[in-house]
Amino acid sequence: MTTPLTIRRSTESDAPVLRLLAELDSAPPIAGPVLMAEQNDRPVAAISLDGRREIADPFVRTREVVALLRAARAA
Numbered sequence: 001m002t003t004p005l006t007i008r009r010s011t012e013s014d015a016p017v018l019r020l021l022a023e024l025d026s027a028p029p030i031a032g033p034v035l036m037a038e039q040n041d042r043p044v045a046a047i048s049l050d051g052r053r054e055i056a057d058p059f060v061r062t063r064e065v066v067a068l069l070r071a072a073r074a075a
Contacts, residue, residue, distance in 0.1 A: 005065065006038045007072050010046070017043050018055075025055040035073050037065045047073055 010018060010033050018036070021043050022029040030053045036046040045056040047069040054069070056062040 003039045005068070006041075007035060007069060008038070009049075010034045010036050014043070018046055021046060021057060022055045024057050024059070026058075027053075027055050030055060035069050037062075037069055039065075045069055049073065 014036065015029075018034065019029045030046060030048045032048065034046040034048050036043050038044065039060070043057075044060045045054065045062045045065045047054045047066065051070070051073055054066055056066055
């Protein structure tokens with residue numbers, strides 16, 4: 001069984017959850033709008049719109065998710 005994935009652009013209200021995601025990844029938060037991926041309504045990865053930064057939950061399999069974010073950003 002697969003888990004549905006939602007890719008969307010972040011809003012200002014996503015800032016707290018993106019900060020938590022960055023903390024899980026031991027990385028500084030990404031400034032500005034990002035593309036984020038959610039599984040079960042929970043952010044698991046995000047990429048800056050300029051493609052310079054990525055953050056991901058280290059406790060979730062996100063390699064393919066990050067690849068999808070890269071492709072979506074490039075589109």
